[in-house]
Amino acid sequence: MANQKVARAELHKSPTGIAGLDDITNGGLPQGRPTLVSGGPGSGKTLLGVSFLVNGAQQFDEPGVLMTFEENAAELAQDVRSLGYDLETLVAQKKLIVDYIHVDRSEIEETGEYDLEGLFVRLEHAIGQIGAKRVMLDTIETLFGGLKDTGILRAELRRLFRWMRDRGITAVVTAERGENMFTRQGLEEYITDAVISLDHRVHDQISTRRIRVVKYRGSTHGTNEYPFLIDRDGITVLPVTSLLLEHEATNERVSSGLPALDGMLGGKGYYRASTVLMSGTAGTGKTTLAAHFVDAACARGEKCLYFLFEESPQQMIRNMRAAGIHLQRWYDKGLLRFHADRPNRHGLETHLLEMHHAVEIMDPDVVVMDPITNLMSIGTQTDVRAMLTRVIDYLKTRGVTALFTSLATSASSLEATEAMISSLMDTWVLVAITEEERKRNRWLYVLKSRGMPHSNDVRGFEIGDRGVRILPLEESPGDAKPSHTASRPRRAPLAARRRRK
């Protein structure tokens, strides 16, 4: 009784060191107990367990034993090396022991009573050699394929988990997902402290990895499914809620590339390391506005990374040249780089990963994503928002000023469609087109801009062969002919009137 009370008061946890996972488990896995990690083939179970061991050995001074029943040690080391883990070095430093038990039913004859004491002896020996605190069993269910007497096997597994608990070993036990159970062999019957489920789903031919803490006895935990990705830095879970808002806020300003727009933004343009959303319907000039921003940044000698989700770089350079913005020279100087990709070529986590890598390689001052709305087609709103949050957080911590264009499908959806991402943006510039007396007028206004006085004006603009020209307020069409004709500009002047009140 007394024990139970203590345990409830303070459940000790073993941090996994996996970014995000320790957040959703409020500190890690239950210390001194086994945790079941189940998932289908290729869902990342093994990598999660290996990360737990490697991080334990490297960051938390907790040596580990990896007992694998699946691959041999050399193959395993090779597999995880591609993800940045050097098992051999850890083994040489006596921080890790990799033991390999392979059971092939075809070469084993069973006669009479036996037990799995061989496994116990080897595990105990390995634990004793390096003073291991962590153990991973990967995937112990394989034994069900190797041994015929499942009665003995089940009894021995029960004994094994109890044995590890008695020794205060924090263990990760991986298992294949079963048909109607978390695991094929019902291991959840033996391991009830914590259960984590991994999932690798393909939806519309695009894969997304997800993780969920199904059960965590004696502890609160995030219960959602969280997307996670596997890259060369291992596993990263994306728990939106736990992102830290700790970026340094700078007072430095950067020009939007258009003096008139800078004028609308408190006279100085955007904040450095802030996020800018430029949204509007098709053909409003979002990309041209973005190109001005890039052009100005490169002229200052800053590096720009431009993610294109619709056009090829050549197409983009050509189109901008027609509008009088010469990007080729910045490309030639190495100040401008493009990363063009079809959104539906990968899942969200792969996009996120590629963005990370591209940013890491170039170390840009400015990043443009054009248009981010294309990414929304490849995941649920929640997933996309989680991903963008992650991207933005990452860019902000690196001090990158980021501009995102967003394509609205109709004028009426302009403000609504971006509801999911607008809160992530510091500055939001809306671009619109209205028809008036057989003429299409372009508009822009600053819908919000955090931390600076900004203009309420709705300004007209034109795109000519010398780029964007923002018209003075008195020349802006809506203002000149305010709002009485049937074909009056709908969206922009309405917003303008609302704002001017």
Add this chain to the structure above:
Amino acid sequence: MSDNNFALKLYVAGQTPKAVRAFANLRKICEEHLRGRYSIEVIDLVENPALGRGDQILALPTLVRRLPTPIKKIIGDLSNTERVLVGLDLRPRRPNS
């Protein structure tokens, strides 16, 4: 040693009843079927835990036939002579056995 010789290793963990039984059963079977052409090495993993690695020992007791090749493994207390003989390739495997 001629090619006919059987090199056998019996892995155990301490003097458990199962281990003692397995050794006795093995001696009996060898004397009856392999007299003069076998050797038995008993390996106690409690004393030498590292030795379990080479032969991929999981269950105990495990009998490993090192020679003649290929390597064969038989787990359990060897109480079923018929199965032990099949396992050692001294008797043809019956279908469905």
